[in-house]
Amino acid sequence: MPEALLAGLRVVEISSYVATPLCGLTLAQLGADVVRVEPLGGAPDRTRWPLSDEGTSLYWTGLNKGKRAIAVDLATAGGRERVADLIVHSGPCVVVTNTDRHPELTYEALSARRPDVIHALLEGRADGGGAVDYTVQAATGFPLITGPAALPAPVNHVLPAWDLAAGLYLATGLLAAERRRLQTGRGTSLRLALEDVALATAGNLGYLAEAQVTDHERTKSGNDIYGTYGRDFTTADGVRVVIVVLTERHWAKLLTATGLTDTFAALAASLGIDFTGEAARYDHRDLISALLAQWFERTPFAKAAEALEGHRILWQRYRTFAELPRSGALDGELFATLDQPGVGPHRAPKSPLVVDGTRLDPRPAPGIGEHNAEVLA
Template sequence: MTGPALLAGLRVVELSAYVATPLCGLTLAQLGADVIRVEPLGGAPDRTRWPLSDDGTSLYWSGLNKGKRAIALDLESEEDRSRVADLIVGGGPCVVVTNTERHADLGYETLSARRPDLIHVLLSGRADGGAAVDYTVQAATGFPMLTGAPETPAPVNHVVPAWDVCAGLYLAVGLLAAERHRQVTGRGRSIRVALEDVALATAGNLGYLAEAQLTGHERTKSGNDVYGTYGHDFVTADGVRVMIVLLTERHWAKMLAATGLAAAFAGLAEALGISFATESDRYRHRDVITPLLARWFRRTPYAEAAETLTRHRILWERYRSFAELGRDGGAALRELALFGEVDQPGAGPHQAPKSPIQVDGARLAPCPAPEVGQHNDEVLPMPAEN
């Protein structure tokens, strides 16, 4: 039994920086793969990225590199690069994950000539090879034009680097699909994902681009409303903000029961000749739904609203800040099976996430991220001349 270490025996060499590629490696390491991150001497440039601990350790870096091994070499030296190449092609099935094409001697052509079963996984900014980062991709793809309140017409970027995270996961999907293919055929593959493609594919998969091509309809900002259904945020009598989503007919009926507004909405529906039980009618007529619900929230204290909404199994959540989630040494996180304690050198013990993927209900415990060159001796054979 390997427990949650489904990828035990898979070795991945990662030449990476920033979010997407390290997240790919992290995702595999959390499933038991042996992920070796190769850094230049002194450490990768993203080792200093904010946020930092009080001791100056990058909490961003530690978060994205938990449970990997790390080696540091002079990547400007041909000799050291040949040690990396030997590491990649030596031993069992070999996989490289990278966001750089800088050195041809570490590229797909060269390495796959030595090992036809090499799986080479590359992230680029744009599909044409051009550079891009999450925030520039956001600008190029339309979502910021629809984010935020209608009163603030300027585009609003989302803070979560959604395209980086999705790209890292697409890299992992491509890698594992190629790994399956290799197990069947013995042949490796070149896998490539562009950050901009991830964003455009998502816009296409969700229907935004088909809508823009096929209908005259141009979407506009609608604040925290949820497009095509009923969702809105409300503030309770004691000033607590909650988000409510009424996706189905059952949710709607439950909300009426919870708020005692069935009669009011029945009259309204009759007058307007519509049915609030229908998702599209709830969306089209959200401007008449919201004021009545807002009135109920305004006169209901949070504790009572929470109890009522939960009892009626409404989809709802209170808005929380990161500060609240981290308060008291992560007390709220400690309650969740997702988290476990990690004692990160230079940062200290804290609650860190395991994989969101549960395997037979279990997950590997989180491990600290490695220090610069921590595993050089363990991973690299001694150079020939020693």
């Protein structure tokens, strides 16, 4: 296997929960030596659900694969100084953290001792207030447009999207800072607020501009895709699928696959609707869906899948997490068998990035203080 891209880079991670551990995992999967710093007894997220039958956190072991772990009494100045010494004497080092409670471990304190240190701090809000993914969701509008149209209550998304985006933003920022350090020798202080990630994304996707410059008010639309055509259907044998139509070519192929070309041509002529336009398909989605639903209701899944796949329609059947291992989805090169203590052998993901045709195999997440001796010696 070729040398990993980040071989030789030391990352000290002082963090918990999702965003900063994901940042560390992303760097570890590219070959960085990521040292996870925890308080004595372990970080509070080591017991977070889901759990294995033995009580081990599958969440924690998933986000901390391939890292080393040290346990230090961060409640004492001596413990914090020990971690600061590790950072200062580790060579050019990267620090990622989601806490600024430790004065010895701030960028100001560390850069005074080592000017080339790179330090990334994740905050909840830019004003210093606390926030987590679900409170950020509430503050930024997304739960009010998520869920069935008939449901008035807000719906928080089960996927912690802002944590995930923040973790990847942090990794990108740290690698950009490392590039500058290699060129100039300069250190960098990076700060990222979780709420800013959500607000920036809402702005970049046009949600906030729409609210400012139009009188449109975005509402819930269930599984419809705003501004284009997409919806879920149930086949004759009870299998639920989703289809998405983005272009005129997609639309023509869908009509050919379902045998509805002539039907929609007649509708277009009688009603004066140009179904080849994306906006028209969205505006008349209920009419389109009523006809498509009839086709799915009389077509078994196997036949529907053959027609949709044969015409290269954007579609997929809905699958539960439990179905994925049985479906063969974990048999590809993205996954490898990992024997994690407290969990047992299972298929675990490598990095989604393929580097020079290969990816590093996953390695087990560490036990509490497992690497104290070799890291702090």
